[in-house]
Amino acid sequence: MKIAVLGYGTVGSGVVEVIRRNGDSIAKRAGQEIEVKYVLDLRDFPGDPVEKVLVHDYEVIVNDPEVGVVVEVMGGVEPAYTFVKRALLAGKSVCTSNKELVAKHGAELLEIAKQGKINFLFEASVGGGIPIIRPLNQSITADEIEEVTGILNGTTNFILTKMRDDGCDFETALKEAQSLGYAERNPQADVEGFDACRKIAILTSLAYGKHVSYEDIQTEGITKITAADIAYAKKFEMSIKLFASSRKVGDSIYALVAPKMIGVNNPLYTVNGVYNAILVHGNVLGDVMFYGSGAGKLPTASAVVSDVVDATKHKGVNIMQIWSTKKLELASNEGLVNNFFVRFPKEERKLAWDRFEILKTALLDDHDDEFAIITSPMTEKEFAERAQGMHVISCIRADVR
Amino acid sequence: MKIAVLGYGTVGSGVVEVIRRNGDSIAKRAGQEIEVKYVLDLRDFPGDPVEKVLVHDYEVIVNDPEVGVVVEVMGGVEPAYTFVKRALLAGKSVCTSNKELVAKHGAELLEIAKQGKINFLFEASVGGGIPIIRPLNQSITADEIEEVTGILNGTTNFILTKMRDDGCDFETALKEAQSLGYAERNPQADVEGFDACRKIAILTSLAYGKHVSYEDIQTEGITKITAADIAYAKKFEMSIKLFASSRKVGDSIYALVAPKMIGVNNPLYTVNGVYNAILVHGNVLGDVMFYGSGAGKLPTASAVVSDVVDATKHKGVNIMQIWSTKKLELASNEGLVNNFFVRFPKEERKLAWDRFEILKTALLDDHDDEFAIITSPMTEKEFAERAQGMHVISCIRADVR
Numbered sequence: 001m002k003i004a005v006l007g008y009g010t011v012g013s014g015v016v017e018v019i020r021r022n023g024d025s026i027a028k029r030a031g032q033e034i035e036v037k038y039v040l041d042l043r044d045f046p047g048d049p050v051e052k053v054l055v056h057d058y059e060v061i062v063n064d065p066e067v068g069v070v071v072e073v074m075g076g077v078e079p080a081y082t083f084v085k086r087a088l089l090a091g092k093s094v095c096t097s098n099k100e101l102v103a104k105h106g107a108e109l110l111e112i113a114k115q116g117k118i119n120f121l122f123e124a125s126v127g128g129g130i131p132i133i134r135p136l137n138q139s140i141t142a143d144e145i146e147e148v149t150g151i152l153n154g155t156t157n158f159i160l161t162k163m164r165d166d167g168c169d170f171e172t173a174l175k176e177a178q179s180l181g182y183a184e185r186n187p188q189a190d191v192e193g194f195d196a197c198r199k200i201a202i203l204t205s206l207a208y209g210k211h212v213s214y215e216d217i218q219t220e221g222i223t224k225i226t227a228a229d230i231a232y233a234k235k236f237e238m239s240i241k242l243f244a245s246s247r248k249v250g251d252s253i254y255a256l257v258a259p260k261m262i263g264v265n266n267p268l269y270t271v272n273g274v275y276n277a278i279l280v281h282g283n284v285l286g287d288v289m290f291y292g293s294g295a296g297k298l299p300t301a302s303a304v305v306s307d308v309v310d311a312t313k314h315k316g317v318n319i320m321q322i323w324s325t326k327k328l329e330l331a332s333n334e335g336l337v338n339n340f341f342v343r344f345p346k347e348e349r350k351l352a353w354d355r356f357e358i359l360k361t362a363l364l365d366d367h368d369d370e371f372a373i374i375t376s377p378m379t380e381k382e383f384a385e386r387a388q389g390m391h392v393i394s395c396i397r398a399d400v401r
Numbered sequence: 402m403k404i405a406v407l408g409y410g411t412v413g414s415g416v417v418e419v420i421r422r423n424g425d426s427i428a429k430r431a432g433q434e435i436e437v438k439y440v441l442d443l444r445d446f447p448g449d450p451v452e453k454v455l456v457h458d459y460e461v462i463v464n465d466p467e468v469g470v471v472v473e474v475m476g477g478v479e480p481a482y483t484f485v486k487r488a489l490l491a492g493k494s495v496c497t498s499n500k501e502l503v504a505k506h507g508a509e510l511l512e513i514a515k516q517g518k519i520n521f522l523f524e525a526s527v528g529g530g531i532p533i534i535r536p537l538n539q540s541i542t543a544d545e546i547e548e549v550t551g552i553l554n555g556t557t558n559f560i561l562t563k564m565r566d567d568g569c570d571f572e573t574a575l576k577e578a579q580s581l582g583y584a585e586r587n588p589q590a591d592v593e594g595f596d597a598c599r600k601i602a603i604l605t606s607l608a609y610g611k612h613v614s615y616e617d618i619q620t621e622g623i624t625k626i627t628a629a630d631i632a633y634a635k636k637f638e639m640s641i642k643l644f645a646s647s648r649k650v651g652d653s654i655y656a657l658v659a660p661k662m663i664g665v666n667n668p669l670y671t672v673n674g675v676y677n678a679i680l681v682h683g684n685v686l687g688d689v690m691f692y693g694s695g696a697g698k699l700p701t702a703s704a705v706v707s708d709v710v711d712a713t714k715h716k717g718v719n720i721m722q723i724w725s726t727k728k729l730e731l732a733s734n735e736g737l738v739n740n741f742f743v744r745f746p747k748e749e750r751k752l753a754w755d756r757f758e759i760l761k762t763a764l765l766d767d768h769d770d771e772f773a774i775i776t777s778p779m780t781e782k783e784f785a786e787r788a789q790g791m792h793v794i795s796c797i798r799a800d801v802r
Contacts, residue, residue: 014685017685018543018685021684021685022543022544022545022684022685025544025545026542026543028610029542029722030542123540129686129687129689130689131536131540131541131689134535134536134539134540135532135535135536135540138535138539138707138711139524139532139535139536139707140532140703140707141427141430141431141706141707141710141711142419142423142427142702142703142704142705142706142707142709142710143423143426143703144423144426209429264671267671267692269671270665270668270670270671282703283422283423284415284418284419284422284423284699284700284702284703285530285693285694285699285700285703285704286530286693286694286697286699286700287692287693287694288530288531288532288691288692288693288694289690289691289692289693290689290690290691290692291668291688291689291690291691291692292686292687292688292689292690293686293687293688293689296687298685298686298687299685299686299687301543301685302541302543302544302683302685302686303543303686304543305542305543306539306540306541306542306543308543309542309543310539310542321430
């Protein structure tokens with residue numbers, strides 16, 4: 001099988017390296033040798049062995065009938081979308097790590113692949129090296145999926161872990177993440193939750209078979225989390241994570257990206273540093289969790305190449321469940337039920353006890369003008385009503401179990 | 402698709418229930434309705450709706466050309482083996498939860514299925530509801546697998562968790578497990594590690610494509626673990642788990658079932674109670690972990706039914722990677738490298754410090770005639786040599802990282 005790799009950045013060079021390094025065992029599993037015939041990049045790489053297969057013009061690839069699989073690892077919606085669509089229409093399977101592309105155009109591209117009896121695969125678009133797309137599609141098929149919750153962004157998980165370990169504030173932890181290469185100079189897509197939002201849109205679309213517009217998902221990042229919030233979490237023996245989550249309750253499907261305070265009994269509690277994990281709750285299966293490296297050159301490349309193996313094994317046979325282009329209408333999060341962690345100034349003490357059923361309470365030595373509570377579970381709407389007119393220092397959704 | 406279920410015990414009744422409960426979504430994913438045409442059991446179930454499809458004679462099933470998939474959930478090698486082989490030879494796919502059958506005859510049954518362009522699937526045979534067989538086969542295909550380590554037995558994990566939480570001894574925890582239905586009256590298969598042994602034999606066979614005889618795997622249970630061992634583990638901020646593990650080092654493949662003392666940085670550290678988890682280490686992927694309910698009626702049934710869906714979707718197409726009937730020769734565990742947790746009587750203090758590089762040491766208040774150490778990593782052989790002639794109170798492999 002001859003393949004072409006679009007983009008020789010971190011993931012693209014990883015794909016080439018993985019195929020070179022594990023070529024023999026990959027050939028055994030794919031049933032034939034995988035050969036990188038072309039790498040497309042605008043840049044030149046003098047001295048790099050990739051030079052021999054480097055091309056600057058996509059036409060060379062899309063017009064070469066020998067190329068059976070196109071690997072798209074450029075990122076961004078354009079020109080990726082145009083390239084991928086043309087490849088599929090030319091009868092080539094496509095494997096991509098591009099979450100933006102999949103979240104925006106997944107339904108359409110899956111449909112084209114189905115029509116053409118080829119495959120559009122995207123294991124690497126969510127959770128890096130963690131197998132989650134294929135298990136959702138092919139393993140968890142006996143269940144009604146009731147919840148998908150993931151720690152889907154390594155950068156924010158690193159920052160939150162750092163804040164907890166060192167007691168530092170958000171800015172300090174972000175700088176550390178940037179100096180280690182875990183966060184970009186412009187960290188907005190990660191810290192504001194946009195990256196996690198696209199990923200949970202993909203998982204939710206797959207779980208329920210309809211297209212979720214990521215623009216519809218309420219998305220809150222971690223920039224407002226303070227050292228004091230983390231200190232309270234520690235007092236409660238809990239931990240704050242950025243959760244990207246969707247839940248089915250009755251006929252309503254909710255989706256939300258937001259920080260959440262969770263306890264030690266949550267399987268996601270111990271997912272620290274740059275690791276990712278996804279918890280899936282099925283109505284008969286209960287909880288299963290998938291854990292691993294959510295990013296990084298080689299783990300992500302491993303997932304991309306596993307898709308190439310699958311595409312090679314399934315030449316002429318479409319294997320992906322599709323999600324329809326029909327839009328999934330998300331329910332208003334007003335109805336979503338959580339516990340709430342809330343910090344109030346001292347003056348609100350009486351009102352807080354009047355208005356809320358309080359499960360836990362804590363004080364911090366160096367914040368003696370305030371207190372924190374964790375409420376009983378209630379809807380977002382009910383919480384907003386009860387807290388109305390009160391001065392809230394900070395508020396984070398929580399899960400006490 | 403019409404199916405037959407062999408055995409109406411815990412898992413068998415679970416399979417019938419899952420198909421009844423989630424029939425619509427299962428039909429959607431399988432591309433057609435799944436109907437239980439027969440249930441085979443020696444017993445009668447007066448008043449149970451299963452009566453309508455209950456048969457006592459296997460000939461009815463194997464001779465009915467309408468039956469496309471046979472679900473084997475009787476357990477034990479015979480008559481399961483005979484029934485399954487006949488079903489496959491009659492052109493029916495088989496889905497089983499039977500780890501003994503798969504560990505003993507997997508290679509042969511996979512080969513028959515391949516020849517007949519049908520499928521022999523066994524997702525539920527390892528890790529209950531956790532997707533692990535399919536991910537190993539279809540997702541982790543770009544990697545050389547360097548290690549598979551699992552907490553594969555819920556009974557022993559419950560007992561060890563109980564001993565840690567309550568400070569009780571093995572017998573007390575076992576009684577509790579029995580009273581809760583987590584351990585059988587004759588608990589030998591679980592507590593001696595035999596169950597975990599069969600499961601790691603299956604995973605190792607799949608990972609390396611050759612048949613691992615489970616009789617070849619060195620297997621130690623948890624019956625010798627004492628309350629004092631657990632108390633030391635707590636002092637070290639570590640935890641004792643029953644690990645079923647195989648490792649590839651160079652060209653040698655090692656396999657071992659034995660208790661191991663692990664630290665908080667091991668992803669398996671927080672797998673408590675009856676939960677199972679499997680950690681797979683690939684040479685490019687790094688660590689991925691799969692976590693969930695390792696047993697239980699509905700989670701196990703969910704895995705079986707997911708196999709039925711796959712068999713239905715792949716009528717006429719064999720999808721399982723096979724492992725050859727050629728025997729995988731395991732390397733002698735003498736060469737296996739670990740840290741060692743060792744308890745010595747006080748008198749051995751000087752010798753211990755002379756002979757071992759000691760990473761950690763601890764004393765227990767109520768055991769003032771002894772001490773415990775954790776050694777630097779060394780082979781089993783080297784450890785045996787160094788400890789020769791010394792009085793060892795207890796010794797457990799450890800992993801300090």
